[in-house]
Amino acid sequence: MGTAANTTNLNGPVDYTLEAEDAIEGTGFEISLLGIGNSVVSLNHTDYIKYSNISRGVDSLRITYASFFDKKLKIKINNQETEEIIFSKTAGFYIEKKIALCIETGSDVTFTSIDDSHSVFIDKIVFKDQDGQIACAPSTGDATYADKYIAPEPYIAIGQGFFIEGNSTSGKIVFNNSQREYITKESGESVFFRSKKKTTAKTSNTGLPVLKLGMNYSNTVGNNLHRQIGISFDPANSFEYEKGSDSKMYDVNPTDFYWKFPNDYNSYVIAGVQQISNDLEVPLEIIVKANSVINIKIDEINNISQDVYIKDKLTGKTQKINDANATYLLKEGTYTNRFVLAFSPSENTVLSVEDDILLDKQTSIYADNENHNIVISKNQEVNINNVELFDILGKKVNLWTIKEQKEVYQLEITKQVPTGIYIVKVNTDKGTMNKKVVIE
Secondary structure, eight states: OOOOOOBOSOOSOEEEEEEGGGOSEEOOEEEEOTTTSSEEEEEOTTOEEEEOSOSSOEEEEEEEEEOSSOEEEEEEETTEEOOOEEEOOOTTOOEEEEEEEEEOTTOOEEEEEOSSSOOEEEEEEEEEESSSOOTTSOOOOOOOHHHHOOOOOSEEOTTOOOOOOOOSSOOOOOOOGGGOOOOOGGGTSEEOOOSSSOOOOOOOOSOOOEEEEEEEEEOTTOOEEEEEEEEEEOTTOOSSOOTTTOEEOOOOOSSEEEEOOTTOOOOEEEEEESOOOTTOEEEEEEEESSSEEEEEEEEEEESOOSOOEEEETTTOOEEEOSSSOEEEEEOSEEEEEEEEEESSOOOSOTTOOOOOHHHHHHEEEEEETTTTEEEEEEOTTOOEEEEEEEOTTSOEEEEEEOOSOOSEEEEEOOSOOOSEEEEEEEEETTEEEEEEEEEO
16 A cells, blocks of 8 residues: 655645634633534624634635624734624524635634624634635645655556565674566556656556545644545454554654554654454544644545544534545644544544533533642532533543532542543433533
């Protein structure tokens, strides 16, 4: 299996969606609405939400919103403010507003409320362009590395250079006649790489399920970049390192993604794992140099009929990528044990943080890190049965059984847990409420 190197000057249509509540920066108030089925962000007074370092430039935005009054917002691209944009009242129904606005790759986009007492509820923003040729930054039209790349076949042609990798144990590398095979170029099993005449690689007919994922992102100078990684599925393979199936990544960039397996410090650009099943989850690690929007998509799929998903273990949300991108706005850092490749959608797991609006109004939850407590405040209409604390992988780390109903609980975290994001699950007579907290 071959994968393309990082490519630049990506052309073609652009269409990806950012949820309002996923904005890394902002002062907007997040609420959950039963009618629309997910969280939205309320902006009033001088509230704002900001998306940093978008992965692809676009010519237009599609904003899904609702408002009971006419509302003015400003959209700022980097440090350049647009004119005030009026979002007409919708009687509380969610509609889509189209805005023609040229935004270059790598830009920061900020939505700011004009100072007044009225709220606008923003559900999502779609970044869209028909052909990828945006007016404010036209493509140079250069060919990409992907256009020039040919995947190698099993046999090496005479006169072709190649690399050999050794392991940590000492020993000799021996070449002898037993390694010779008479494989003609016309057989399609050998490709000779040369600069002048193009050779077409023949598609493998082995029937092995193969998937190539691509990640679109922008570097710190605003260039479009695309990383491709590959994976195959075979009953004889596992998450352990297997020669001939796994290939380490040696050119990890400041922003990048790769396969990352349990108890293995290596990063892999190509991996071979066990056969596909509904329970299979293949771990991905994503590193981000600066707050950025990244898109994960299918570049190539062979001999796989199942739906393919990217699952976020923190939020419990799953995005199908057979015909769409999975899009995330991530803060600077390394994301281990959070994202996985999966072949079945998420069910209602403990990591879901979409709450009932009634419980959200009647209950507040936060972590008191100074006293190592989880603090819960509620009114008399809600009776709590028990409270559970989970890490982002869904492992339960604490359980509190509530025997007496009162307005405020200070629940001691009895175990030493590492700093990170956790989910507090409150089970009540009105339903279940989940909240993300940061424990330090």
